[in-house]
Amino acid sequence: MAVDVPTADPPVTRAVTPRRRWRRDRAYPLWFHAPAVILYVVLFLVPTGASFYFSMTRWTLFESQFIGFENFVQFFSEPMLVQGFVNTFIYGFVTSAAKVVIGLLLGLLLTGRMFGRNFLRSVIFFPVLVSTIGVGITFKVLLDPFHGLVNGVLGVVGIVGPGWLTDPQMALLTVAAVDVWKGLGIATLIYMAGIVAIPQEYFEAAKVDGASRMQNFRHITLPLLMPATTTVILLSLIGGLRSFDLIWAMTKGGPGFTSDVIASVIYKQYQAGFYGLSTAGNVVLFIVVSLIVIPMSIYFNRREVDR
Amino acid sequence: MRRRQLLAMAGAGALVPLASACSVGSIGGGSGDKTAVRMLVPVSGDGQTVYHEALAKAFMDANPDIQVNIETQPGGTEGDNLTKTKLSTGEMPEVFAYNSGSLLQALSPDTQLVDLSGEAWAKDLSKPFVATVSTANGMYGAPTGTTMGGGILYNRKVYEELGLTIPTTWEQFRDNNHKIKSAGKTAIIQTFGTDWTAQLFVLADFGNVMAQDPQWATEYTANKRKYAEQPALQGFLNQEQTAKDGFYNKDAASAQYDAGVKMLANGDGVHYPMHSGPLAALQQNYPDQVNDVGIFAIPAQDAKNTRLTLWLPGAFYIPKSATGEKLEAAKKLVAFSQSQQGCQILLEHGTVTGPFANQTCQLPSDVPTMVTDVDKYTSQDMALPALEFVSPVKGPGLPNITVEVGRGIRGGLEGAKLYDEDVKKQAQQLGLPGW
Numbered sequence: 001m002a003v004d005v006p007t008a009d010p011p012v013t014r015a016v017t018p019r020r021r022w023r024r025d026r027a028y029p030l031w032f033h034a035p036a037v038i039l040y041v042v043l044f045l046v047p048t049g050a051s052f053y054f055s056m057t058r059w060t061l062f063e064s065q066f067i068g069f070e071n072f073v074q075f076f077s078e079p080m081l082v083q084g085f086v087n088t089f090i091y092g093f094v095t096s097a098a099k100v101v102i103g104l105l106l107g108l109l110l111t112g113r114m115f116g117r118n119f120l121r122s123v124i125f126f127p128v129l130v131s132t133i134g135v136g137i138t139f140k141v142l143l144d145p146f147h148g149l150v151n152g153v154l155g156v157v158g159i160v161g162p163g164w165l166t167d168p169q170m171a172l173l174t175v176a177a178v179d180v181w182k183g184l185g186i187a188t189l190i191y192m193a194g195i196v197a198i199p200q201e202y203f204e205a206a207k208v209d210g211a212s213r214m215q216n217f218r219h220i221t222l223p224l225l226m227p228a229t230t231t232v233i234l235l236s237l238i239g240g241l242r243s244f245d246l247i248w249a250m251t252k253g254g255p256g257f258t259s260d261v262i263a264s265v266i267y268k269q270y271q272a273g274f275y276g277l278s279t280a281g282n283v284v285l286f287i288v289v290s291l292i293v294i295p296m297s298i299y300f301n302r303r304e305v306d307r
Numbered sequence: 308m309r310r311r312q313l314l315a316m317a318g319a320g321a322l323v324p325l326a327s328a329c330s331v332g333s334i335g336g337g338s339g340d341k342t343a344v345r346m347l348v349p350v351s352g353d354g355q356t357v358y359h360e361a362l363a364k365a366f367m368d369a370n371p372d373i374q375v376n377i378e379t380q381p382g383g384t385e386g387d388n389l390t391k392t393k394l395s396t397g398e399m400p401e402v403f404a405y406n407s408g409s410l411l412q413a414l415s416p417d418t419q420l421v422d423l424s425g426e427a428w429a430k431d432l433s434k435p436f437v438a439t440v441s442t443a444n445g446m447y448g449a450p451t452g453t454t455m456g457g458g459i460l461y462n463r464k465v466y467e468e469l470g471l472t473i474p475t476t477w478e479q480f481r482d483n484n485h486k487i488k489s490a491g492k493t494a495i496i497q498t499f500g501t502d503w504t505a506q507l508f509v510l511a512d513f514g515n516v517m518a519q520d521p522q523w524a525t526e527y528t529a530n531k532r533k534y535a536e537q538p539a540l541q542g543f544l545n546q547e548q549t550a551k552d553g554f555y556n557k558d559a560a561s562a563q564y565d566a567g568v569k570m571l572a573n574g575d576g577v578h579y580p581m582h583s584g585p586l587a588a589l590q591q592n593y594p595d596q597v598n599d600v601g602i603f604a605i606p607a608q609d610a611k612n613t614r615l616t617l618w619l620p621g622a623f624y625i626p627k628s629a630t631g632e633k634l635e636a637a638k639k640l641v642a643f644s645q646s647q648q649g650c651q652i653l654l655e656h657g658t659v660t661g662p663f664a665n666q667t668c669q670l671p672s673d674v675p676t677m678v679t680d681v682d683k684y685t686s687q688d689m690a691l692p693a694l695e696f697v698s699p700v701k702g703p704g705l706p707n708i709t710v711e712v713g714r715g716i717r718g719g720l721e722g723a724k725l726y727d728e729d730v731k732k733q734a735q736q737l738g739l740p741g742w
Binding site: 058060061062063065074079080144145146163165167168252253254255256257258268269270271272273274277 | 384385387388391392394395413415418419499500502557558560561702703704707708710711714716717725728729732733735736738
């Protein structure tokens with residue numbers, strides 16, 4: 001059935017019902033989907049469904065007791081939750097904005113004519129390849145207020161460096177800065193691809209009209225880079241809102257609770273053995289990220305179409 | 308079939324061919340019929356299985372028909388999760404070492420562990436220890452180490468140099484701190500970079516709490532006592548006050564536990580709120596300074612309430628998934644650890660931090676000062692177990708909260724209130740009445 005070539009069909013088959021034709025026109029049988037569907041169901045749908053169930057139980061791993069929405073009530077009355085949410089948003093938006101701005105500038109720089117361009121491209125991309133935990137631990141050592149290299153160097157030029165990771169005011173932003181350092185390569189790469197893809201004709205036409213470099217950038221490069229910007233914002237915002245590994249490696253949410261984000265609050269609950277409660281937290285995180293990212297994605301996609 | 312058997316072998320992690328020959332039977336003719344048992348040891352650093360290896364070796368020499376294989380897993384909260392997972396999937400090795408007290412209660416011992424109250428050695432255990440490994444329905448653990456004292460570790464050399472005496476009231480302690488500070492040394496070492504170390508002003512004050520209110524632990528479990536009220540609040544206030552007095556080392560915010568032990572050993576820092584756990588590190592890294600370090604109880608406001616707080620040893624447990632021959636072998640191994648020979652192995656290869664929880668074992672005469680200090684308190688009945696051994700209620704947020712109080716991010720009373728909120732989850736998770 002599947003190997004039938006439509007043009008070879010005898011006229012009779014025109015009479016078949018639409019449903020039959022749909023089956024006949026497909027190039028491959030439906031069960032080709034099976035492996036993907038099974039994997040998706042077993043590894044995604046079942047755990048997701050289970051987590052919705054367990055989020056409504058008090059669960060010790062040995063036994064679970066259904067308690068309705070009590071975990072969600074408990075989760076929202078968690079004293080650290082408000083700060084965790086605020087920190088999550090600060091972290092998500094700061095890293096995302098910094099990656100857009102710096103990524104765009106570096107993208108422009110590295111697509112222009114300059115000495116050592118390829119070398120610099122690899123330098124910028126290199127941190128992406130390193131493990132996040134490794135980066136976190138390395139920076140934790142470098143940023144140690146008393147024995148770290150960074151404050152050591154600052155000390156040589158007479159500046160008393162701050163406690164990057166131990167000052168409650170700075171800890172979160174320091175981690176965000178390291179996150180930007182690490183994730184910038186991807187943003188730059190996406191922007192470089194976007195910039196290279198802009199047809200030269202636009203610039204030639206603008207040149208005829210006497211446009212300045214600034215006008216070129218403002219009216220040609222920037223609008224045509226909208227798809228790249230969308231991708232960078234979405235990727236880094238999702239990553240930022242869910243971010244956990246770097247924060248855990250560098251501060252464990254500390255000092256105290258001052259750099260706790262939602263993910264680290266949830267992880268601590270899990271560590272403490274509150275399995276039901278932390279599952280409820282994950283359901284909340286899932287919903288919050290979806291609520292932010294889905295409308296944003298729709299909005300950006302519409303703007304791209306409107307262009 | 309053969310293939311499946313091989314897979315099963317690999318899955319069970321049976322590394323020793325002899326052991327698998329016994330369970331699989333059809334493959335090869337193993338030399339002798341050995342029963343293999345696994346022993347799980349949580350480790351957080353190098354060399355922590357030395358005692359267990361020596362114990363296993365001596366046991367196998369005495370019981371040639373039993374093979375003991377040691378497995379390790381991380382300690383701390385990560386280990387707690389692994390332990391629960393292994394128990395709930397039935398993959399827990401036949402003998403495993405784990406904490407006693409509140410952490411054990413979280414394992415649902417009645418449904419998961421083998422009752423050991425009928426074993427011959429059980430009658431030799433000290434009462435406070437038995438309470439930490441028991442539920443209403445059974446006794447589940449055999450002690451794996453010695454008791455630790457919790458209070459203030461201090462450098463005796465500096466005390467001599469400055470002519471200080473051991474304080475028994477909080478005011479005296481504060482005076483000493485001022486004197487040490489004006490002598491240009493760090494009065495109190497704090498290592499907030501390793502966050503659990505921040506808790507000791509609160510946790511090791513618990514002996515003093517119980518001295519003032521012997522019902523405190525029971526009432527606390529029933530949700531009738533709070534940390535935000537005296538006498539328990541004092542621990543948080545002490546943390547706040549010592550921070551405000553500027554007694555801490557200037558790198559307290561980032562310093563790690565190892566650095567704290569180093570400061571204490573070389574006398575740069577004089578007081579370290581801690582339990583006798585660092586003794587192992589002292590013996591290994593600063594053997595010449597071991598006897599420079601002693602311990603005293605955190606002074607209460609009133610000298611008559613000053614008590615040392617005790618950390619009771621962890622224990623060996625046997626999961627219900629161990630049955631038949633393996634169960635018998637596991638019981639034999641646990642019994643061996645409690646024998647006279649087992650004590651000797653612990654003395655030789657483990658770190659002795661205080662008195663034994665098993666009366667079969669006796670401390671030798673040439674123990675470090677810190678151990679003699681702890682022994683002094685216990686033999687005079689001036690020591691009481693820490694809260695985690697007398698109540699299952701322990702919140703996960705205490706390290707962070709005490710870091711905040713010690714850093715001045717949060718006040719002492721505020722921190723205590725926050726901790727009262729924090730423990731609610733634990734109590735509800737355990738299904739305790741009154742929460």
